[in-house]
């Protein structure tokens with residue numbers, strides 16, 4: 001990058017917030033995806049919208065690619081920058097601008113950490129449901145740009161279901177407002193909706209208005225153990241078919257159960273082939289009735305043991321066991337690939353079977369857990385990337401997982417996004433013309449191709 | 460082969476430990492340094508990536524990595540929260556050793572570590588000498604925490620309110636100790652630690668009083684010195700090894716059931732780092748260190764788990780119990796998982812325990828981090844001070860002398876009347 005340009009960047013943010021040393025730049029060359037790093041030529045950390053706008057304008061005039069980065073926890077390479085581009089950090093744009101109790105919305109800057117907002121609204125009895133496993137670190141900007149989900153997707157939906165409005169800078173540095181603070185809004189295109197899952201390729205988000213809902217007053221959690229994973233997955237399909245919508249409906253396979261038990265000694269039945277962890281919430285009367293129906297359903301579908309949490313402590317123990325699934329698996333091998341191919345929920349039993357077959361065929365270890373109720377399983381492949389032969393088998397297995405999911409009418413990604421990792425597979429799902437349409441959209445909105453090039457649609 | 464190639468080979472020894480990091484970034488949520496700066500190079504994920512960079516020969520010289528690696532509180536918050544179980548601190552200590560071996564120690568550290576610290580006797584003489592002379596340099600603030608600030612503007616001291624060296628270090632009072640009667644039959648060796656010995660000897664006196672009250676057979680091995688952590692943190696593995704060998708030899712001569720310390724940092728160093736970082740190939744010594752690790756205990760844990768100290772007995776002249784809040788030292792809670800026992804010691808002292816917000820958040824001291832990055836250390840410390848003040852307590856207790864110094868600095872600057880104590884001091888005071 002030309003020294004004159006660096007000087008201009010420095011002029012905008014101040015010296016303290018422009019990083020040009022190789023040691024600093026290299027720490028923005030990766031994210032949580034298992035991909036090769038790329039080192040950007042500069043990193044900036046603007047402190048205001050005004051600075052943000054100026055940076056975009058400057059980069060557009062000089063054809064410098066920009067990759068926005070929240071906390072860099074995405075699992076698809078969405079924040080791996082271009083070598084001739086810059087990384088723009090949203091870390092300092094982290095104010096909760098407004099929490100409106102009466103109209104039940106919150107206005108935030110993109111760098112606010114998900115859990116910080118959840119905590120702030122909970123204090124006044126409101127609820128922001130999307131809770132990705134990374135919520136203690138992930139930013140709301142990153143959540144919007146990846147359309148992140150979480151454990152409560154089944155009943156409460158994902159990030160896009162809470163977006164009321166988004167203000168952003170487009171590629172030319174213009175400030176665009178979209179959506180509103182009203183429950184309904186039919187004013188023009190749903191541009192805010194388009195920003196969900198846009199992975200930094202359509203604009204740089206600077207303000208988000210999010211819908212809040214009242215906290216559920218009552219909830220009950222339970223664990224059902226099965227001696228075959230088929231029975232467990234059939235129960236999932238049966239609960240959905242029974243028109244019950246639990247807040248959370250998660251599955252753990254035997255591999256994951258054993259890993260969690262080794263790790264946390266939570267008292268899980270290690271000989272169970274699968275566990276379902278279920279929570280229903282809402283009005284006390286409804287919770288009681290639905291809870292009882294779920295128990296009966298689990299029994300008739302062949303659960304060998306059902307335990308309903310008697311108090312908050314027992315409830316917490318159930319969910320901390322679920323939350324430690326990834327940690328427990330991560331400890332087993334150096335490299336962990338967390339997939340999230342998703343199928344229509346009635347196909348969960350087929351998908352579970354397919355995953356077991358794939359693990360066998362390619363001789364790799366796959367631990368499967370995840371949001372069974374959403375059809376969003378997380379087959380987690382444990383390997384060591386340095387073992388070239390095994391890594392090759394892993395790559396083939398991943399492709400096979402995608403193929404199976406698509407065959408069942410599913411999708412490549414339930415919540416982790418396309419980024420760089422899944423670009424080569426996109427065509428399989430959407431077909432050529434959808435990709436072309438997206439490319440034309442990008443070209444029209446970003447003529448110089450500066451917004452996170454290479455992501456989603458490829459180059 | 461260039462020097463950087465050679466360095467890459469050394470760093471490669473860490474590869475098996477480095478690959479465990481899955482780059483999930485969850486350490487960002489707990490790193491007190493990252494909270495202040497928001498820079499990836501300040502958090503574990505970034506630092507581990509930098510070490511990876513050294514291994515793959517990404518850099519033309521190691522200075523930049525060295526600088527960033529040293530900017531760390533070594534608080535272990537990242538490791539305690541890491542889903543993948545990366546042994547972050549051990550990696551950092553080893554990497555600091557490699558880089559220091561490559562670059563050499565700074566001249567000042569060389570003198571302190573090689574000539575003073577590694578020989579407990581010299582160190583004691585030197586500190587006694589410094590203790591006498593510091594009166595010329597510092598004036599007393601007359602604050603309740605007993606801190607002093609720089610009389611002359613000194614580039615090293617800034618505006619620190621530090622606790623001065625004690626007039627009489629603990630080891631000087633050793634001969635005056637009466638041997639305890641041995642009703643309980645338990646033999647306890649006390650490891651004092653530098654900070655307690657030289658700056659906060661009251662904690663050692665309180666420990667002795669309490670242990671004698673418990674009727675244990677107390678031994679305080681003479682010529683004990685520093686546990687080695689300051690040297691290790693600066694990458695001076697040689698001095699660390701010398702200290703380790705010295706203490707192993709000293710302790711092997713004694714017979715005891717428990718090695719008890721009132722310093723969280725010493726406890727975690729002896730328990731975790733002595734065995735894991737011992738480099739020699741003497742099998743018997745390795746075994747001894749593993750065994751010693753099992754026998755080593757934080758004093759609060761000893762009182763609660765071994766002595767089963769009972770609940771507080773109210774005295775007649777009690778009117779209302781004093782409110783005390785407790786700060787979890789990183790080296791006790793995050794490193795050793797000890798957080799219940801110190802609280803029990805406080806309540807057993809007849810105090811009312813009121814929890815502060817984020818009691819287990821690092822106070823920002825981080826050993827020499829406080830010297831090299833006083834500004835950030837202060838910012839982190841102020842968060843702690845705020846949580847303490849919000850409890851309306853009259854005393855804040857903590858199980859680590861380093862935390863006590865940092866918290867004293869923070870409180871004293873705001874003219875607060877809150878006292879800073881070790882739980883053992885509170886317990887000792889409660890004994891009639």
Ligand SMILES: Cc1cc2nc3c(=O)[nH]c(=O)nc-3n(C[C@H](O)[C@H](O)[C@H](O)COP(=O)(O)OP(=O)(O)OC[C@H]3O[C@@H](n4cnc5c(N)ncnc54)[C@H](O)[C@@H]3O)c2cc1C
Nearest residue numbers: 070071072073074078133139141142145148149200205415
């Ligand atoms: C342990 C772990 C658990 C996880 N669990 C879940 C889960 O349960 N559900 C789930 O959905 N995901 C999960 N994830 C993935 C990840 O945390 C989410 O994708 C999250 O939304 C990313 O947030 P971030 O702040 O880290 O964004 P980043 O990774 O920094 O960025 C993600 C994308 O958003 C773009 N972006 C960021 N900020 C802006 C902005 N202001 N304007 C425009 N574009 C922007 C970036 O360019 C990038 O393309 C998990 C990840 C980990 C490591």
Ligand code: SF4
Nearest residue numbers: 480481483484486541
């Ligand atoms: S939490 Fe652990 S595995 Fe995750 S990035 Fe930090 S050090 Fe690496």
Ligand code: SF4
Nearest residue numbers: 490531532534535537
């Ligand atoms: S040891 Fe503490 S300061 Fe250092 S990286 Fe880990 S959490 Fe951050």
